[in-house]
Amino acid sequence: MILPPLHGLDGLDLLASAVLVLDDESRIVYANPAAEHLLESSFKALSQHKFSELFQNGEQMAVLFRQAIENQFADLRQDLTLERAGREVLHVHCIVSGLHRPGMAIMIELRETVQQLKLDREERLLDQSQANKELIRNLAHEIKNPLGGIRGAAQLLELELPERHLKELREYTQVIVKEADRLQTLVDRLLAPHRRPHIVGDVNIHEVFERVRSLIMAEFSSGLTIERDYDLSIPEFRGDKEQLIQAVLNIAHNAAQALAPRIAAGDAQLIFRTRIARQVTLAKVRYRLALDLHIIDNGPGIPTEIQDRIFYPLVSGRDGGSGLGLTLAQTFVQQHMGVIECESRPGCTDFRILIPLP
Template identity: 35%
Template sequence: MRYNSTKFGHSCPTAEIRCSVNRFRRSNFMAAAIASDAMDSVPLDIAAVLNALPEPVFVLDAQDRFLYVNLACEQFFRSSSATLIDRPLGDFLQEDSTVFSLIMQARSSHSSVSEYGLTIETQRIGSHFVSIDASAIAETPGQVVVSIQERSIARKIDHQLSHRNAARSVSAMGAMLAHEIKNPLSGIKGAAQLLEGVVENPGDRELTNLICEEADRIVSLVGHMESFSDDRPIERGSVNIHEVLEHVRRIAQSGFGRNVRFFEIYDPSLPPVLGNRDLLIQALLNLVKNAAEAVPDQGGEIHIGTRFLQGVRLAVRGGGDRVDLPLMVSVRDNGGGIPEDIQLRLFDPFVTTKTSGKGLGLALVAKVVDSHGGVIEFDSEPGRTEFRIMLPLALMRNKRS
């Protein structure tokens, strides 16, 4: 394995970065292989793999006519392959669909382009909230292979909107109650402290201590709730994401993560991110702390990485705006995984698997990422959980201004 040295002096296993390939990109390569040959000469294993995928995959020629479709694509467009092949995509989608601009971008840039959170709607196929990956086929100029994802990132992003609505409801309640709760708690704690000075019975003194501790705990919880109620725009500027990650790692290794092995896989060529340094530290520290608490006592590992994602965009629902999210930060651990029954609610306030947890850490992470105009997603299974944050770069703002 070859290693590249970063500006921080850490080793970056290049091979591991290159192995982090999206499986939909792999399906695109297989579809491209099919499109380059006659259908009856397609190797059975490649065609079988593509037809086994639950996601639609299709290949277009330079005139946007279908050259190949898998079974899921037939179901998506509600038409057989015999009907689709050689027909233009425009016969099945509206002419002003963003899908066409995405395909044109992939074709003109000779690269892969992704967009999250698109709505495709026609009378024939109905309405679908999807993410799309379009890749130009280098060997055959003009041809583009497209994969549509309905149940992965798009669903997660859509659910995150519900997460944030729930968080806003909780924050509104927290803001309203915070003042009313803190004042009487201060009086209760003050009275308990006065009693502590006059009681002689050790049992009574223990009870007054308990009152003070519980009052402090409630004040702390209300403070966390108040953090959700602040919806003011954050101050953002150019932030070196690797400096932020190094700061987080140092905090972790000097405290809660002292028994964990850390691996850093950085892309040292990344430009600054457009963000708020303190809030990014807060969010990433929460993710790393969760990872450290999830890994086993012996052999615990946390992998922190950065990558540049070419052509990744988020469609802003309810409008025509699109946000480029080319910088990805990942935090991966080898813990036991997240229970499936809470994965869809993971970013909701008060959802936790910890017996002593408040369930506000990941909700706060989601709020910070949202305030940066980014997206957070995760994959989890026993032995491997990875959180990925996609953010805009500082130079993106300069290009728009």
């Protein structure tokens, strides 16, 4: 990476990777917003320390810095594990470069390897989602036309049934009609996101969550509590309110159904949490701010064998489930340039919705 002129360090503020500049005593003299986010500390706080003092295993970093200052390498690339007291370990790819400028001896670039894996996974999900949408649209149209013919033929056949056998044979034609109607409903649900126009207006995300909360509590009136953990400073934004309500409702309703044993026991819990995330990368685009929404339940967790496929159409972890709720939720969120992520283990499933803000 080429360092801009001394007066132009602000150009590094736009980078997605964390960049820090150290003086010849390894004290931090510059940190871009991505570095502040990664290290969970402001530049003002960081500037009071040597970089190696931030970590319990900082000695290895101190050695690298001395080598950089002594011109032992042009730049060094190395995967490191940085241990922090009371915080999660950081797994990073570190690039250390000597600068040899007045007051600016070393530049460090940190890229979280876990974050890179996450970005790669998001890219695969987006590609898969696009392929799924095309497949669903084409398949639904192929099914719809013959389905109408089958239903119509069954109704005509019923009219031609002999009177003496009408009662017993009508049962069979009605099975055909009802199953055709059921499949028609399924096809309509598959096509719903592509038919409905994207209606954009001002959206208060807490109104969205409150609407979903009232719907869930109306259906599950006892044995389930919904805890609200809202950041009320979140501003209104432009979006499709009805689509967002449907996306959050699909996730929350799935969670409530998975909580059936705990509802029976009276200790089922959902948590609705809203926050603002900073410096978020979605589909290779860096956003300064994003909505960070969570729907968390204390249920049994998603079966491990389907965790990587829960957003695929017709994949369900519940007997009798259509497997469309999460697919539609992901589609509606993607229409807002966002993404849904999920982490699940027994006792805690956390669906996270990220939607960029202007």
